[in-house]
Amino acid sequence: MKLDALYSELTLKTNAKLALVVLDGLGDIATLGQGEMTPLEAAHTPNLDALVAGGAAQGRMIPVAPGITPGSGPGHLALFGYDPLEFQVGRGVIEALGLGLELKAGDVAARANFCTLDAAGLVTDRRAGRIATEVCEELCALLAKKIKKVGDVEVIIEAGKEHRFVVIFRGKGLEGPLTSSDPNREGLPIATAKPEDPKSVGQKKTAKAVADFYKVALPLLAKHPKANGFLLRGIAHQPEIPSFEERYKLRPACLAVYPMYKGLAQLVGMTKIEGPQTIAEQFQRYLAEYDNYDFFFIHFKYTDKAGEDGNFEAKKRAIEDFDAALPILLEKRPDVLAITGDHSTPCSLMGHSWHPQPVMLTSAYSGSDKLDRFTETGANLGSLGVFEAKFLLRYMQANAKMFDKFGA
């Protein structure tokens, strides 16, 4: 990207400390019957309010593109300053990260579902009747015990929830993406996973490994009444993403609790700091690690969970819990602090959405938008306007005085 090249050219190394605090799924929409307030508006947030009163710029961010609802992958890549349309991460890789698996460069990961096959080998249930997680774990343990390798390719199998699991293929010269082996509807046989680029030697090698895996795995499952087959989707290698540290001249650390977010941070080369379980502990650890890094990504999950559950009160309480812990972070106030979500998860939608998430940014140079609070409706009036989330990191760098002037 021409613009990314310009940013790189202008980037200076400074001593500034930057913190990106992500309340997952923070954004919401004013909901009738809830006093037409969002959880952020309804929450009691004295510490956020004080932060805003001290001077902050606000705005709203489009995670990917107008109307597009992102998953956690694109949502976070954008927050890390990477164009989520340019840097796409396969579903298999995301699932593997979500299970806390360590991916190595060149690994190909696939998201797998157990399925039910009839005597003719046709798929009769693409989710194997949503078998219990324990059954899934047993079957995965069986497969993992019997299959360590196919040819010279190492195979790693990890159970997920219900019918879901992950398969990682590790070996020299492997490459994705492959087409899915999921026929996408019942009544058809398992499809053959094929190279998306027929000329790619690496994809051909991976396709052979997948076929070989099917050959040894299917007989092991044959007698199971429901889960006697499986489908692989999102078969892709870990993408090459430019290192965060090189791209921004910042030593980055990740303070997240859930594996998925640690994994996404790891994808761009952040150091994972393990241990903290609560937001207060995460902030405490930030204080302890303050001198060791320049950029802190701090992830808070519970706003998204409550939104997914459609639980307005729980989302409001999660925000209040977060607010109560915030003074710990401010004991060593970062030079640049941004607080936002990776996307909206409106309670009324019970899922991720496309609604621009609110963002607040405070630094010695952020100025003040003279708003009383940090809310969706307030952010509509802020000086940052509505902008693409991938630019937040650039604004953070600007506020850290990390950019040389462009042109004379």
Place this chain on the structure above:
Amino acid sequence: MKLDALYSELTLKTNAKLALVVLDGLGDIATLGQGEMTPLEAAHTPNLDALVAGGAAQGRMIPVAPGITPGSGPGHLALFGYDPLEFQVGRGVIEALGLGLELKAGDVAARANFCTLDAAGLVTDRRAGRIATEVCEELCALLAKKIKKVGDVEVIIEAGKEHRFVVIFRGKGLEGPLTSSDPNREGLPIATAKPEDPKSVGQKKTAKAVADFYKVALPLLAKHPKANGFLLRGIAHQPEIPSFEERYKLRPACLAVYPMYKGLAQLVGMTKIEGPQTIAEQFQRYLAEYDNYDFFFIHFKYTDKAGEDGNFEAKKRAIEDFDAALPILLEKRPDVLAITGDHSTPCSLMGHSWHPQPVMLTSAYSGSDKLDRFTETGANLGSLGVFEAKFLLRYMQANAKMFDKFGA
């Protein structure tokens, strides 16, 4: 550019008069300790207020890209409707324009610094101890007297402030850019300025002219105790920029006091109107020239100067001086009037910044955003939103009814 081509295709010639009034570095940020006001907010501006009350659209403009702080060159090119990433002007050209030098098509200009060399020819001070401007003028006069040409290439030398000067190479087939001869740190010899594109014949010819210039110039300086060498940077030719008049179907005139802004206007082919020294005189001259042009670029420097000095009171007063003169302009009110900055120069930063500058646009068709005043915080609420500065001229054309409908 696809979009530029569309604009051109839709552009109609009309009799409208358009005025773009630029208060250099106008934008600022609300600063604690100043009642959290910006200079524009703190200033007493009855005439601007009346203009807004009469109906105006407001918004904020990103000069180049989110977080990027522009120099005057990119800042103004954007205001003139040219994408500052597409049309880049070298530092040598900008310096030459700033000294009031006339550049001809094909001229290659370099920004030069006197420097100090030790006996081995290594740079010991890249700025020659910041010699006095008079010394710089003497040395430039000496060089200019002794060196008129190198080979068939004419050389023009003009002193700037302190250790700075400009060298222009004029001759057939010259082309930039060349790499800098500045080694960028002390302890190294003067570098050789080389073609950035090794295949370019024009760049090779220019590199030879630069080398020849060094050969004759260095001996002339050899005995000076401090300024016995010089470094050339931003060695580039005047870029080819499509003519403003052809692009917009508007006859443009420039009413600026400082050479840099006259030069930038000249780059896009505006006619420079010489004479006026104060904003009142500039507006008077606008009245006198009203029938002779369709587009007036009127530049006011003192907001930027005060911002660079970190002088809040002076910036506020500069805005008030401007406001006091405004009724002169309104004696013949242009059909479309835009008032803005080329970038922000916040007093608290004492320099240019990335913060979007406020803009107001008034015409019979601008509508009213129902705001009381023209301020940064008010502009956040305006109907123009936050947009790239390069589109302001298109909005001005639209308000002048200069665009045919797109599609049926």
